[in-house]
Amino acid sequence: MTVVVVSDSSARLGDAAGRWGIREVPLHVLVDGADLRDGVDDVPHDVHDRPKVTTAGAAPAELAEHYRRALADSDGAGVLAVHLSAALSSTYSAAVTAAREFGSAVRVVNSRSAAMGTGFIAREAARCAAGGADLDAVADAARAARERTQVFLVVHRLDNLRRSGRIGTASSWLGTALSLKPLLKLDVDGRLVLDQRIRTVSKAHAALVDRVADMVGTKPADVVVHHVDNHDGADQLGAALTQRLPQLSSLSVEDMGPVLSVHVGGGAVGVAVQVCEVSPRTGP
Incomplete structure:
Protein backbone atom coordinates (compact mmCIF):
# COMPACT_ATOMS: atom_id res chain seq x y z
CA MET A 1 0.00 0.00 0.00
CA GLU A 147 8.12 26.71 0.71
CA ARG A 148 11.51 25.76 -0.79
CA THR A 149 10.48 26.23 -4.42
CA GLN A 150 10.49 29.30 -6.63
CA VAL A 151 9.99 30.11 -10.31
CA PHE A 152 11.41 33.13 -12.15
CA LEU A 153 10.65 34.08 -15.75
CA VAL A 154 11.96 36.47 -18.41
CA VAL A 155 9.70 37.10 -21.40
CA HIS A 156 10.94 38.51 -24.70
CA ARG A 157 7.63 39.97 -25.78
CA LEU A 158 4.48 41.05 -24.03
CA ASP A 159 1.77 40.15 -26.56
CA ASN A 160 1.12 36.69 -25.16
CA LEU A 161 0.90 37.94 -21.60
CA ARG A 162 -1.55 40.64 -22.63
CA ARG A 163 -3.80 38.07 -24.26
CA SER A 164 -3.51 35.55 -21.44
CA GLY A 165 -4.79 37.78 -18.63
CA ARG A 166 -2.55 35.92 -16.17
CA ILE A 167 -0.10 38.68 -15.34
CA GLY A 168 -1.81 39.60 -12.07
CA THR A 169 -0.62 42.72 -10.24
CA ALA A 170 1.94 43.54 -12.95
CA SER A 171 -0.81 44.38 -15.44
CA SER A 172 -0.53 48.13 -14.85
CA TRP A 173 2.75 48.43 -16.75
CA LEU A 174 1.90 46.11 -19.64
CA GLY A 175 -0.01 48.71 -21.60
CA THR A 176 2.83 51.25 -21.78
CA ALA A 177 6.01 49.15 -21.72
CA LEU A 178 7.85 49.24 -25.03
CA SER A 179 11.16 47.39 -25.01
CA LEU A 180 10.71 46.06 -21.50
CA LYS A 181 12.08 42.55 -20.87
CA PRO A 182 10.60 42.09 -17.40
CA LEU A 183 11.83 39.67 -14.76
CA LEU A 184 8.73 38.01 -13.38
CA LYS A 185 8.18 35.56 -10.55
CA LEU A 186 5.44 33.52 -8.96
CA ASP A 187 4.60 35.05 -5.60
CA VAL A 188 3.59 33.23 -2.40
CA ASP A 189 0.03 32.92 -3.70
CA GLY A 190 1.15 31.50 -7.04
CA ARG A 191 0.40 34.66 -9.01
CA LEU A 192 2.66 35.85 -11.81
CA VAL A 193 3.96 39.25 -10.72
CA LEU A 194 6.65 41.74 -11.66
CA ASP A 195 9.96 41.28 -9.87
CA GLN A 196 12.09 43.83 -11.73
CA ARG A 197 11.68 46.21 -14.67
CA ILE A 198 14.56 45.62 -17.08
CA ARG A 199 15.17 46.92 -20.59
CA THR A 200 17.47 44.34 -22.19
CA VAL A 201 17.48 40.57 -22.39
CA SER A 202 21.08 40.24 -21.21
CA LYS A 203 20.45 42.34 -18.11
CA ALA A 204 17.22 40.46 -17.41
CA HIS A 205 19.03 37.12 -17.56
CA ALA A 206 21.78 38.45 -15.29
CA ALA A 207 19.15 39.65 -12.81
CA LEU A 208 17.50 36.23 -12.93
CA VAL A 209 20.82 34.56 -12.03
CA ASP A 210 21.22 37.03 -9.15
CA ARG A 211 17.74 36.25 -7.83
CA VAL A 212 18.30 32.50 -7.94
CA ALA A 213 21.68 32.93 -6.23
CA ASP A 214 20.08 35.03 -3.50
CA MET A 215 17.49 32.35 -2.89
CA VAL A 216 19.90 29.41 -2.89
CA GLY A 217 22.81 30.95 -1.01
CA THR A 218 25.34 28.23 -0.18
CA LYS A 219 22.77 25.43 0.04
CA PRO A 220 22.41 22.61 -2.49
CA ALA A 221 19.48 22.99 -4.87
CA ASP A 222 17.87 21.44 -7.93
CA VAL A 223 17.32 23.68 -10.95
CA VAL A 224 15.50 23.29 -14.24
CA VAL A 225 15.93 25.99 -16.89
CA HIS A 226 12.85 26.17 -19.11
CA HIS A 227 12.54 27.88 -22.47
CA VAL A 228 10.17 28.54 -25.35
CA ASP A 229 12.02 27.99 -28.65
CA ASN A 230 15.19 29.46 -27.11
CA HIS A 231 17.50 26.54 -26.36
CA ASP A 232 20.67 28.62 -26.82
CA GLY A 233 19.51 31.25 -24.35
CA ALA A 234 18.52 28.55 -21.86
CA ASP A 235 21.90 26.82 -22.25
CA GLN A 236 23.71 30.09 -21.59
CA LEU A 237 21.57 30.74 -18.55
CA GLY A 238 22.22 27.22 -17.28
CA ALA A 239 25.98 27.70 -17.73
CA ALA A 240 25.84 30.99 -15.80
CA LEU A 241 23.93 29.35 -12.95
CA THR A 242 26.35 26.42 -12.82
CA GLN A 243 29.32 28.78 -12.62
CA ARG A 244 27.67 30.97 -9.99
CA LEU A 245 26.34 28.06 -7.91
CA PRO A 246 28.80 25.13 -8.12
CA GLN A 247 27.01 23.35 -5.25
CA LEU A 248 23.88 22.70 -7.33
CA SER A 249 22.85 19.07 -7.00
CA SER A 250 21.24 19.02 -10.46
CA LEU A 251 20.60 21.34 -13.39
CA SER A 252 18.83 20.51 -16.63
CA VAL A 253 17.39 22.42 -19.58
CA GLU A 254 13.86 21.58 -20.70
CA ASP A 255 11.24 23.15 -22.94
CA MET A 256 8.37 24.90 -21.21
CA GLY A 257 5.69 22.87 -22.93
CA PRO A 258 2.79 24.09 -25.08
CA VAL A 259 0.36 24.99 -22.29
CA LEU A 260 2.67 27.51 -20.66
CA SER A 261 4.37 28.67 -23.87
CA VAL A 262 1.05 29.92 -25.24
CA HIS A 263 0.95 32.41 -22.38
CA VAL A 264 4.58 33.57 -22.22
CA GLY A 265 5.57 33.59 -25.89
CA GLY A 266 8.61 32.71 -27.95
CA GLY A 267 12.06 33.39 -26.51
CA ALA A 268 10.92 33.20 -22.90
CA VAL A 269 13.22 31.55 -20.39
CA GLY A 270 12.37 30.53 -16.87
CA VAL A 271 14.05 28.91 -13.91
CA ALA A 272 12.40 26.56 -11.45
CA VAL A 273 14.52 26.08 -8.35
CA GLN A 274 14.05 23.96 -5.26
CA VAL A 275 16.44 24.27 -2.34
CA CYS A 276 17.28 20.85 -0.93
CA GLU A 277 16.00 20.22 2.57
CA VAL A 278 19.07 18.58 4.08
CA SER A 279 21.54 17.15 1.60
CA PRO A 280 22.04 17.20 -2.18
CA ARG A 281 19.61 15.13 -4.22
CA THR A 282 20.67 13.39 -7.38
CA GLY A 283 18.70 13.14 -10.58
CA PRO A 284 15.86 15.29 -11.89
Whole structure:
Protein backbone atom coordinates (compact mmCIF):
# COMPACT_ATOMS: atom_id res chain seq x y z
CA MET A 1 0.00 0.00 0.00
CA THR A 2 1.62 3.22 -1.24
CA VAL A 3 0.15 6.69 -1.69
CA VAL A 4 0.01 7.60 -5.38
CA VAL A 5 0.88 11.14 -6.47
CA VAL A 6 -0.95 12.75 -9.40
CA SER A 7 0.05 15.97 -11.17
CA ASP A 8 -0.67 17.48 -14.58
CA SER A 9 1.20 17.84 -17.85
CA SER A 10 2.22 21.44 -17.18
CA ALA A 11 4.64 20.18 -14.50
CA ARG A 12 7.13 19.03 -17.17
CA LEU A 13 8.21 16.05 -15.07
CA GLY A 14 9.65 14.05 -17.95
CA ASP A 15 11.50 10.93 -16.84
CA ALA A 16 10.95 11.84 -13.18
CA ALA A 17 7.26 10.91 -13.55
CA GLY A 18 8.12 7.32 -14.39
CA ARG A 19 10.92 7.12 -11.86
CA TRP A 20 8.68 8.18 -8.98
CA GLY A 21 5.40 6.75 -10.23
CA ILE A 22 3.73 10.14 -10.62
CA ARG A 23 0.59 10.13 -12.78
CA GLU A 24 0.11 13.08 -15.16
CA VAL A 25 -3.26 14.45 -16.24
CA PRO A 26 -3.07 16.11 -19.68
CA LEU A 27 -4.10 19.75 -19.96
CA HIS A 28 -5.59 21.11 -23.17
CA VAL A 29 -4.42 23.32 -26.04
CA LEU A 30 -7.17 24.56 -28.36
CA VAL A 31 -5.80 25.06 -31.90
CA ASP A 32 -8.03 25.95 -34.87
CA GLY A 33 -11.03 24.34 -33.22
CA ALA A 34 -9.15 21.17 -32.27
CA ASP A 35 -8.84 20.18 -28.62
CA LEU A 36 -5.32 18.78 -28.25
CA ARG A 37 -4.21 17.02 -25.08
CA ASP A 38 -0.75 18.05 -23.90
CA GLY A 39 1.52 15.03 -23.84
CA VAL A 40 -0.96 12.86 -25.73
CA ASP A 41 -1.77 14.58 -29.04
CA ASP A 42 0.64 16.25 -31.46
CA VAL A 43 0.66 19.97 -30.69
CA PRO A 44 2.18 22.28 -33.36
CA HIS A 45 5.71 23.35 -32.41
CA ASP A 46 4.88 27.00 -33.16
CA VAL A 47 1.73 27.05 -31.06
CA HIS A 48 3.04 30.02 -29.06
CA ASP A 49 3.14 32.11 -32.27
CA ARG A 50 -0.49 31.52 -33.18
CA PRO A 51 -2.68 34.41 -31.96
CA LYS A 52 -5.96 32.51 -31.62
CA VAL A 53 -4.66 29.55 -29.64
CA THR A 54 -6.02 29.13 -26.13
CA THR A 55 -5.52 26.65 -23.33
CA ALA A 56 -7.84 24.90 -20.90
CA GLY A 57 -7.35 23.06 -17.66
CA ALA A 58 -8.45 19.51 -16.99
CA ALA A 59 -12.17 19.07 -16.32
CA PRO A 60 -13.45 17.51 -13.07
CA ALA A 61 -14.57 14.36 -14.91
CA GLU A 62 -11.09 13.87 -16.39
CA LEU A 63 -9.42 14.38 -13.05
CA ALA A 64 -11.86 12.07 -11.26
CA GLU A 65 -11.05 9.27 -13.69
CA HIS A 66 -7.31 9.65 -13.09
CA TYR A 67 -7.86 9.80 -9.33
CA ARG A 68 -10.06 6.72 -9.46
CA ARG A 69 -7.35 4.68 -11.19
CA ALA A 70 -4.64 6.01 -8.90
CA LEU A 71 -6.68 5.22 -5.81
CA ALA A 72 -7.23 1.65 -6.99
CA ASP A 73 -3.49 1.28 -7.62
CA SER A 74 -2.72 2.63 -4.16
CA ASP A 75 -4.61 -0.30 -2.57
CA GLY A 76 -6.43 2.15 -0.35
CA ALA A 77 -3.41 4.21 0.76
CA GLY A 78 -4.80 7.29 -0.97
CA VAL A 79 -3.98 9.86 -3.64
CA LEU A 80 -2.16 13.17 -3.33
CA ALA A 81 -2.82 15.54 -6.24
CA VAL A 82 -0.39 18.41 -6.88
CA HIS A 83 -1.48 20.78 -9.63
CA LEU A 84 -0.55 23.99 -11.41
CA SER A 85 -1.10 27.16 -9.39
CA ALA A 86 -4.76 27.98 -8.81
CA ALA A 87 -3.98 31.57 -9.80
CA LEU A 88 -2.92 30.41 -13.27
CA SER A 89 -5.33 27.62 -14.16
CA SER A 90 -8.79 26.28 -13.43
CA THR A 91 -7.27 22.82 -12.91
CA TYR A 92 -6.89 23.22 -9.16
CA SER A 93 -10.52 24.18 -8.58
CA ALA A 94 -11.61 21.35 -10.88
CA ALA A 95 -9.38 18.99 -8.87
CA VAL A 96 -11.02 20.06 -5.61
CA THR A 97 -14.43 19.37 -7.16
CA ALA A 98 -13.30 15.98 -8.48
CA ALA A 99 -11.74 14.98 -5.14
CA ARG A 100 -15.06 15.36 -3.29
CA GLU A 101 -16.22 12.13 -4.90
CA PHE A 102 -13.55 10.23 -2.95
CA GLY A 103 -13.85 11.83 0.46
CA SER A 104 -10.63 11.92 2.47
CA ALA A 105 -8.93 9.36 0.22
CA VAL A 106 -7.89 12.06 -2.29
CA ARG A 107 -6.15 15.23 -1.15
CA VAL A 108 -5.39 18.19 -3.43
CA VAL A 109 -2.46 20.57 -2.92
CA ASN A 110 -2.19 23.89 -4.74
CA SER A 111 1.45 24.00 -5.85
CA ARG A 112 1.29 27.80 -6.16
CA SER A 113 3.86 27.18 -8.85
CA ALA A 114 4.25 26.18 -12.50
CA ALA A 115 6.40 24.09 -14.83
CA MET A 116 9.01 22.11 -12.91
CA GLY A 117 8.21 24.20 -9.85
CA THR A 118 5.04 22.12 -9.64
CA GLY A 119 7.07 19.08 -10.69
CA PHE A 120 9.56 19.51 -7.86
CA ILE A 121 6.74 19.62 -5.31
CA ALA A 122 5.06 16.52 -6.77
CA ARG A 123 8.42 14.74 -6.79
CA GLU A 124 9.03 15.47 -3.11
CA ALA A 125 5.57 14.13 -2.29
CA ALA A 126 6.29 10.97 -4.30
CA ARG A 127 9.63 10.49 -2.53
CA CYS A 128 7.84 10.68 0.79
CA ALA A 129 5.22 8.20 -0.41
CA ALA A 130 7.91 5.80 -1.62
CA GLY A 131 9.29 5.77 1.91
CA GLY A 132 6.01 4.36 3.20
CA ALA A 133 4.47 7.55 4.57
CA ASP A 134 0.71 7.86 4.96
CA LEU A 135 -1.45 10.35 3.08
CA ASP A 136 -1.24 13.04 5.78
CA ALA A 137 2.56 12.90 5.78
CA VAL A 138 2.73 12.96 1.98
CA ALA A 139 0.50 16.04 1.87
CA ASP A 140 2.67 17.70 4.53
CA ALA A 141 5.79 16.91 2.47
CA ALA A 142 4.25 18.61 -0.57
CA ARG A 143 3.37 21.73 1.41
CA ALA A 144 6.86 21.87 2.95
CA ALA A 145 8.47 21.50 -0.49
CA ARG A 146 6.33 24.39 -1.72
CA GLU A 147 8.12 26.71 0.71
CA ARG A 148 11.51 25.76 -0.79
CA THR A 149 10.48 26.23 -4.42
CA GLN A 150 10.49 29.30 -6.63
CA VAL A 151 9.99 30.11 -10.31
CA PHE A 152 11.41 33.13 -12.15
CA LEU A 153 10.65 34.08 -15.75
CA VAL A 154 11.96 36.47 -18.41
CA VAL A 155 9.70 37.10 -21.40
CA HIS A 156 10.94 38.51 -24.70
CA ARG A 157 7.63 39.97 -25.78
CA LEU A 158 4.48 41.05 -24.03
CA ASP A 159 1.77 40.15 -26.56
CA ASN A 160 1.12 36.69 -25.16
CA LEU A 161 0.90 37.94 -21.60
CA ARG A 162 -1.55 40.64 -22.63
CA ARG A 163 -3.80 38.07 -24.26
CA SER A 164 -3.51 35.55 -21.44
CA GLY A 165 -4.79 37.78 -18.63
CA ARG A 166 -2.55 35.92 -16.17
CA ILE A 167 -0.10 38.68 -15.34
CA GLY A 168 -1.81 39.60 -12.07
CA THR A 169 -0.62 42.72 -10.24
CA ALA A 170 1.94 43.54 -12.95
CA SER A 171 -0.81 44.38 -15.44
CA SER A 172 -0.53 48.13 -14.85
CA TRP A 173 2.75 48.43 -16.75
CA LEU A 174 1.90 46.11 -19.64
CA GLY A 175 -0.01 48.71 -21.60
CA THR A 176 2.83 51.25 -21.78
CA ALA A 177 6.01 49.15 -21.72
CA LEU A 178 7.85 49.24 -25.03
CA SER A 179 11.16 47.39 -25.01
CA LEU A 180 10.71 46.06 -21.50
CA LYS A 181 12.08 42.55 -20.87
CA PRO A 182 10.60 42.09 -17.40
CA LEU A 183 11.83 39.67 -14.76
CA LEU A 184 8.73 38.01 -13.38
CA LYS A 185 8.18 35.56 -10.55
CA LEU A 186 5.44 33.52 -8.96
CA ASP A 187 4.60 35.05 -5.60
CA VAL A 188 3.59 33.23 -2.40
CA ASP A 189 0.03 32.92 -3.70
CA GLY A 190 1.15 31.50 -7.04
CA ARG A 191 0.40 34.66 -9.01
CA LEU A 192 2.66 35.85 -11.81
CA VAL A 193 3.96 39.25 -10.72
CA LEU A 194 6.65 41.74 -11.66
CA ASP A 195 9.96 41.28 -9.87
CA GLN A 196 12.09 43.83 -11.73
CA ARG A 197 11.68 46.21 -14.67
CA ILE A 198 14.56 45.62 -17.08
CA ARG A 199 15.17 46.92 -20.59
CA THR A 200 17.47 44.34 -22.19
CA VAL A 201 17.48 40.57 -22.39
CA SER A 202 21.08 40.24 -21.21
CA LYS A 203 20.45 42.34 -18.11
CA ALA A 204 17.22 40.46 -17.41
CA HIS A 205 19.03 37.12 -17.56
CA ALA A 206 21.78 38.45 -15.29
CA ALA A 207 19.15 39.65 -12.81
CA LEU A 208 17.50 36.23 -12.93
CA VAL A 209 20.82 34.56 -12.03
CA ASP A 210 21.22 37.03 -9.15
CA ARG A 211 17.74 36.25 -7.83
CA VAL A 212 18.30 32.50 -7.94
CA ALA A 213 21.68 32.93 -6.23
CA ASP A 214 20.08 35.03 -3.50
CA MET A 215 17.49 32.35 -2.89
CA VAL A 216 19.90 29.41 -2.89
CA GLY A 217 22.81 30.95 -1.01
CA THR A 218 25.34 28.23 -0.18
CA LYS A 219 22.77 25.43 0.04
CA PRO A 220 22.41 22.61 -2.49
CA ALA A 221 19.48 22.99 -4.87
CA ASP A 222 17.87 21.44 -7.93
CA VAL A 223 17.32 23.68 -10.95
CA VAL A 224 15.50 23.29 -14.24
CA VAL A 225 15.93 25.99 -16.89
CA HIS A 226 12.85 26.17 -19.11
CA HIS A 227 12.54 27.88 -22.47
CA VAL A 228 10.17 28.54 -25.35
CA ASP A 229 12.02 27.99 -28.65
CA ASN A 230 15.19 29.46 -27.11
CA HIS A 231 17.50 26.54 -26.36
CA ASP A 232 20.67 28.62 -26.82
CA GLY A 233 19.51 31.25 -24.35
CA ALA A 234 18.52 28.55 -21.86
CA ASP A 235 21.90 26.82 -22.25
CA GLN A 236 23.71 30.09 -21.59
CA LEU A 237 21.57 30.74 -18.55
CA GLY A 238 22.22 27.22 -17.28
CA ALA A 239 25.98 27.70 -17.73
CA ALA A 240 25.84 30.99 -15.80
CA LEU A 241 23.93 29.35 -12.95
CA THR A 242 26.35 26.42 -12.82
CA GLN A 243 29.32 28.78 -12.62
CA ARG A 244 27.67 30.97 -9.99
CA LEU A 245 26.34 28.06 -7.91
CA PRO A 246 28.80 25.13 -8.12
CA GLN A 247 27.01 23.35 -5.25
CA LEU A 248 23.88 22.70 -7.33
CA SER A 249 22.85 19.07 -7.00
CA SER A 250 21.24 19.02 -10.46
CA LEU A 251 20.60 21.34 -13.39
CA SER A 252 18.83 20.51 -16.63
CA VAL A 253 17.39 22.42 -19.58
CA GLU A 254 13.86 21.58 -20.70
CA ASP A 255 11.24 23.15 -22.94
CA MET A 256 8.37 24.90 -21.21
CA GLY A 257 5.69 22.87 -22.93
CA PRO A 258 2.79 24.09 -25.08
CA VAL A 259 0.36 24.99 -22.29
CA LEU A 260 2.67 27.51 -20.66
CA SER A 261 4.37 28.67 -23.87
CA VAL A 262 1.05 29.92 -25.24
CA HIS A 263 0.95 32.41 -22.38
CA VAL A 264 4.58 33.57 -22.22
CA GLY A 265 5.57 33.59 -25.89
CA GLY A 266 8.61 32.71 -27.95
CA GLY A 267 12.06 33.39 -26.51
CA ALA A 268 10.92 33.20 -22.90
CA VAL A 269 13.22 31.55 -20.39
CA GLY A 270 12.37 30.53 -16.87
CA VAL A 271 14.05 28.91 -13.91
CA ALA A 272 12.40 26.56 -11.45
CA VAL A 273 14.52 26.08 -8.35
CA GLN A 274 14.05 23.96 -5.26
CA VAL A 275 16.44 24.27 -2.34
CA CYS A 276 17.28 20.85 -0.93
CA GLU A 277 16.00 20.22 2.57
CA VAL A 278 19.07 18.58 4.08
CA SER A 279 21.54 17.15 1.60
CA PRO A 280 22.04 17.20 -2.18
CA ARG A 281 19.61 15.13 -4.22
CA THR A 282 20.67 13.39 -7.38
CA GLY A 283 18.70 13.14 -10.58
CA PRO A 284 15.86 15.29 -11.89
